[in-house]
Amino acid sequence: MSESALFFPAQTPDYLLSFQFSSWYPKFSSISIKSTIIRPLDDAFKEYLDSDGVFVPEGSDNAPAESSLSDDEDGNEDEDADAVGRSFSFPDLDEQIRQTIREYGAVFPKLNFSSPKDASWVLPPSSPLKCTAPSDVYLLLKSSDFVSHDLSTDTVFEGCQYDASNPPSYELELVLRKWYPIDRSREFRCFVREGRLIGISQRDTNFYDFMNEPQTQQRIIEALQRLWEDSIKSKWHGQQDYIFDVLMTRDLSRGHVLDFNPYAIRTDPLLFTYEELSSVFTLESTTPELRIIGSPLHPAASRNAPAHQHNMLPIEALALSSGRGIDEFSDLWQKEIQQSMNDD
Known part of the structure; x- marks a missing residue:
């Protein structure tokens, strides 16, 4: 069965915007993570996210900007990067972010649809994606390839049929979610077709031994089916084909909704394929099928490689690249490596 022959709901602008x-x-804030939505956003902020290079706007750090150079040191290296940073400044947005951080303790940002999980490497690995200042928020968003999807109506509504002279209304929004240390082993993706919960997939592609216990699997299925039937099924608006992500509690008895996604090729089916989901749907079972990484040898299991590793580079490289061309950066990076070898 080809992907084009599979069933997907009509990808209309209204469907995607839902x-x-x-x-x-x-509608679902009572079963989700506490969050603040900031909109409308100035056009300058979108321009900043669209601009080349990774840098933070002036004044967005919590600490006052002070030079660390002595009077006899040359500060020309940072001059170009500082000039770029000064060309963008969002004092009102900075304050809104700071207020939310004061309320929540720390935040994790996202835009309308996408989160910058691929940029988690830019902040300390001990607290991934934890933002405690506006500069952290901006740095994550600027370093992410994922969030670029949300910046253009062409990518947001890719595959939709609509009159180009009358494009659908779309407004960029910044979402600040209360940051928690999340146990990835308790994250699941749930698939709903025509108002029926048909499949559940482990989200993290690591092997977890406790998930092989039949009682644990049954507990996961029952808890997620109960969450969907009691708190989601009757409240979901519009088209009855959708996908939602859940973080379960430590005892696997309840869950918190993390996100909703369209039932579409653009959403990763994880341990299923959409062909397999179509087959599961035709079985008309009253119990959703659970897919997990059942062995360290599972073909989808991670091999101790960090997620989104293709997006990563050392933080030293990020600092050296600021305001420099490729040739200049390459020379400096080689000198940095040689110096480290000499020091060792």
């Missing part, structure tokens, strides 16, 4: 954060969160 999955942006501000569309679903007000």
Whole structure:
């Protein structure tokens, strides 16, 4: 069965917009992570996210900007990067972010649809994606390839049929979610077709021995089916084909909704394929099928490689690259490596 022959709901602008954060969160806030939505955003902020290079706007750090150079040191190296940073400044947005951080303790940012999980390497690995200042928020968003999807109506509504002279209304939004240390082993993706919960997939592709216990698997299925039937099924608006992500509690008895996604090729089916989901749907079972990484040898199991590793580079490289061309950066990076070898 080819992907084109599989069933997918019509990818209309209205259907896709039902999955942006501000569309679903007000209805499901009681079973989700506490979050603040900031909109509208200035055009300058979108221009900043669209601009080349990774840098933070002036004044967005919590600490006052002070030079660390002595009077006899040359500060020309940072001059170009500082000039770029000064060309963008969002004092009002900075304050909104700071207020939310004061309320939540720390935040994790996202835009309408996408989160910058691929940029987690830019912040300390001991607390991934934890933002305690506006500069952290901006750095994550600027370092992410994922969030670029949300910046253009062409990518947001890719595959949709609509009159180009009258494009659908779309407004960029910044979402700040309360940051928690999350146990990835308790994250699941749930698939709903025509108002039926048909499949559940482990989200993290690591092997977890406790998930092989039949009682644990049954507990996961029952808890997620109960969450869907009691708190989601009757409240979901519009098209009855959708995908939602859940973080389960430590005892696997309840869950918190993390996100909703369109039932579409653009959403990763994880341990299923959409062909397999179509087959599961035709079985008309009253119990959803659970897919997990059942062995360290599972073909989808991670091999101790960090997620989104293709997006990563050392933080030293990020600092050296600021305001420099490729040739200049390459020379400096080689000198840095040689110096480290000499020091060792």
